[in-house]
Amino acid sequence: MSDKKLQAIIAPSILSADLSNLADECQKLNEQGADWLHIDVMDGHFVPNFTFGQTVIKCLRNKVKGFFDCHLMISEPQKWVKKFHNAGADQYTFHYEAVENQEQLCKEIKETGMRVGIAIKPTTQIEDNLLNLINSNLVDMILIMTVEPGFGGQKFMYDMMQKVQLLRSKYPTLDIQVDGGIVCENIDIVAQAGANVIVSGTGIINHADPKKAMAFMKERVQHQIDSQNN
Ligand SMILES: O=C(CO)[C@H](O)[C@H](O)COP(=O)(O)O
Numbered sequence: 001m002s003d004k005k006l007q008a009i010i011a012p013s014i015l016s017a018d019l020s021n022l023a024d025e026c027q028k029l030n031e032q033g034a035d036w037l038h039i040d041v042m043d044g045h046f047v048p049n050f051t052f053g054q055t056v057i058k059c060l061r062n063k064v065k066g067f068f069d070c071h072l073m074i075s076e077p078q079k080w081v082k083k084f085h086n087a088g089a090d091q092y093t094f095h096y097e098a099v100e101n102q103e104q105l106c107k108e109i110k111e112t113g114m115r116v117g118i119a120i121k122p123t124t125q126i127e128d129n130l131l132n133l134i135n136s137n138l139v140d141m142i143l144i145m146t147v148e149p150g151f152g153g154q155k156f157m158y159d160m161m162q163k164v165q166l167l168r169s170k171y172p173t174l175d176i177q178v179d180g181g182i183v184c185e186n187i188d189i190v191a192q193a194g195a196n197v198i199v200s201g202t203g204i205i206n207h208a209d210p211k212k213a214m215a216f217m218k219e220r221v222q223h224q225i226d227s228q229n230n
Pocket of ligand 1: 152202
């Protein structure tokens with residue numbers, strides 16, 4: 001039985017930041033209360049958009065403290081594990097759909113010391129193989145996508161909450177991340193479903209007061225965790 005305590009974690013997605021001034025934007029988010037920085041890596045192949053890769057992450061690492069939560073929306077994520085580790089990534093979240101042998105990849109990531117995340121797209125169901133990976137303690141976090149991966153600013157998909165509820169009912173202390181369309185107005189829905197790691201791009205960065213938005217989201221998620229445990 002794990003003695004891990006679930007915590008609310010707020011991870012602003014830097015995709016919505018001013019990319020011409022990324023290090024300063026990351027520092028600002030840290031000062032405003034970010035627990036993690038969510039870094040969306042897109043290859044123009046697995047998703048129809050490009051962002052940044054390990055070279056940019058390495059530059060950021062030289063200037064920015066904190067936890068780099070890297071979401072690899074790429075084909076062949078197995079090819080980049082060491083490079084991202086060397087660049088300073090703290091967590092490597094790959095897409096379940098992008099690899100054949102997820103178990104092997106989880107082991108390779110774990111060997112580097114990075115945390116292991118597995119992301120699933122909206123059309124991917126929670127199948128037995130995924131549950132087996134979680135049961136084998138190879139996975140630190142599951143990311144339930146609440147939009148089709150590729151772009152910020154999309155509409156939140158409410159029906160993804162069934163997956164969050166299912167996972168939370170089976171795994172009380174697993175980190176469950178949600179990503180896409182999350183704003184202050186729907187934070188209670190994801191918190192009540194059982195998500196504890198919140199990614200939000202436009203919902204935080206385009207908010208009139210990002211510090212207040214992060215504090216609000218964190219308080220709502222932590223409140224839900226605490227009320228479940230009492
Ligand atoms: O993974 C992503 C898109 O694929 C991003 O993290 C997501 O876009 C966050 O932005 P927003 O909160 O604006 O939807």
